[in-house]
Amino acid sequence: MGRAPCCDKANVKKGPWSPEEDSKLKEYIEKNGTGGNWIALPQKAGLKRCGKSCRLRWLNYLRPNIKHGEFTDEEDRMICTLFASIGSRWSIIAAHLPGRTDNDIKNYWNTKLKKKLMALAPPPQRKPPPFPSSHHQTTNLPFPSQSSLFSLNKDCTSSYYTPAKSFTCFDSFDQPISSNLSTSHLLNNNNNTQFQTQEGQLVSSMQFYNPMKENFLMFGSDQTSCSSSDGSCSQISYGKEIKQEDQVGGFQGGGYNYSPNGFEEDHKLFMLNYGCTNNSNSTTATTTITTGGENLNIWTEKTNGLFGETPPPISHYSTTTSTSTLEDVKQLISSSSVHGYNDDNNNTNNNFLTDANKYYFYYNY
DNA sequence: AAACGTGCCAACCGCTATTCC
DNA sequence: AGGAATAGCGGTTGGCACGTT
Numbered sequence: 001m002g003r004a005p006c007c008d009k010a011n012v013k014k015g016p017w018s019p020e021e022d023s024k025l026k027e028y029i030e031k032n033g034t035g036g037n038w039i040a041l042p043q044k045a046g047l048k049r050c051g052k053s054c055r056l057r058w059l060n061y062l063r064p065n066i067k068h069g070e071f072t073d074e075e076d077r078m079i080c081t082l083f084a085s086i087g088s089r090w091s092i093i094a095a096h097l098p099g100r101t102d103n104d105i106k107n108y109w110n111t112k113l114k115k116k117l118m119a120l121a122p123p124p125q126r127k128p129p130p131f132p133s134s135h136h137q138t139t140n141l142p143f144p145s146q147s148s149l150f151s152l153n154k155d156c157t158s159s160y161y162t163p164a165k166s167f168t169c170f171d172s173f174d175q176p177i178s179s180n181l182s183t184s185h186l187l188n189n190n191n192n193t194q195f196q197t198q199e200g201q202l203v204s205s206m207q208f209y210n211p212m213k214e215n216f217l218m219f220g221s222d223q224t225s226c227s228s229s230d231g232s233c234s235q236i237s238y239g240k241e242i243k244q245e246d247q248v249g250g251f252q253g254g255g256y257n258y259s260p261n262g263f264e265e266d267h268k269l270f271m272l273n274y275g276c277t278n279n280s281n282s283t284t285a286t287t288t289i290t291t292g293g294e295n296l297n298i299w300t301e302k303t304n305g306l307f308g309e310t311p312p313p314i315s316h317y318s319t320t321t322s323t324s325t326l327e328d329v330k331q332l333i334s335s336s337s338v339h340g341y342n343d344d345n346n347n348t349n350n351n352f353l354t355d356a357n358k359y360y361f362y363y364n365y
Numbered sequence: 366a367a368a369c370g371t372g373c374c375a376a377c378c379g380c381t382a383t384t385c386c
Numbered sequence: 387a388g389g390a391a392t393a394g395c396g397g398t399t400g401g402c403a404c405g406t407t
Contacts, residue, residue: 014376014377015375015376015401016375016401016402017375017376036393037392037393038392038393039392039393050377051392052378052392052393052394053376055393055394056375056376056377057375060375060376061375088396088397089396090395091394091395102394102395102396103374103375103376103396106397107373107374107375108374110373110397111372111373111374112372112373367407368406368407369406369407370405370406371403371406372402372403372404372405373401373402373403373404374400374401374402375399375400375401375402376398376399376400377397377398377399377400378396378397378398378399379395379396379397379398380394380395380397381393381396382395383391383392383393383394384390384391384392384393385389385390385392386388386390386391
């Protein structure tokens with residue numbers, strides 16, 4: 001049984017606010033304040049609106065000192081910096097931009113700024129290494145087979161894996177994997193959305209980590225949320241630093257869990273950078289397998305994707321004394337191709353991760 | 366000129382967190 | 387302590403404006 005609605009939906013007006021409603025609300029709040037009770041406010045103010053709607057209208061449009069119009073470079077910079085640091089916590093970001101609302105910033109990011117930054121990232125050049133060998137796959141977890149998630153494609157110049165389904169995993173997660181989650185929780189949490197593989201297998205999104213919630217910077221997403229005209233999108237993931245002493249082994253990506261030799265299962269390193277475009281021939285997925293900071297293998301799909309970038313330490317994104325510039329952020333994006341290429345299919349090239357390996361994200365279970 | 370596509374943004378929805386009783 | 391009410395948040399949607407075909 002769900003909660004009772006906050007208002008009588010049938011007798012509540014929805015849609016755009018009229019100037020009369022605006023002035024009623026404004027007048028009432030300026031005279032009486034909100035009284036700390038938005039639910040009761042519309043009735044007192046003589047409005048046929050839901051309290052939530054009134055609150056939103058006030059906060060996003062009517063309250064004093066709201067700034068509308070173009071974002072400045074300084075604001076761009078601040079948004080990028082904060083997004084890199086804390087992800088899509090718009091209310092927190094808005095708190096650092098006087099006069100801007102979270103809604104404003106969110107819209108601005110989704111419609112303009114993200115594209116602006118993505119446009120600065122050149123397509124990386126790389127070739128696909130082999131898919132991780134089967135002995136790396138853990139057997140105790142019902143992850144789907146490789147072919148259910150990826151199909152190997154070949155064109156005149158390269159071969160690459162195409163995700164059988166656009167991975168919306170990064171975006172659809174609604175909770176991060178916490179350090180104390182059990183495996184069964186990961187796999188059986190019914191509250192989490194699932195996606196279906198080409199083979200019809202349902203995969204819980206909880207099999208993936210949500211980097212956005214854990215100080216990862218990502219640009220772009222799956223095709224459904226791409227709004228650019230050509231449907232192109234890509235993403236860059238920033239992780240947080242793994243300490244030298246952290247034991248890490250295995251990885252999870254694309255619905256798989258891999259367990260490199262010699263490491264216990266209770267420490268999982270996951271580093272999946274997945275970029276996609278909706279251009280028919282441009283889908284990219286990139287996964288790096290590492291263990292203890294040493295790169296074991298890498299497989300990379302297609303050429304248009306953007307490999308995960310090495311971010312500055314989180315402290316770099318200080319919200320109060322930020323010295324980063326928009327150029328810094330641009331540079332982070334544009335240099336993202338550098339780490340993504342590895343010429344060695346059997347890949348034991350440790351140089352690859354000289355910087356990137358500082359920024360893995362990981363979890364325990 | 367009409368139809369269609371795209372970008373934008375205000376507003377809504379559903380969820381979690383917090384407060385209140 | 388626990389359930390209900392409310393606040394707050396982030397993702398998504400609807401619809402308008404404008405551009406393109």
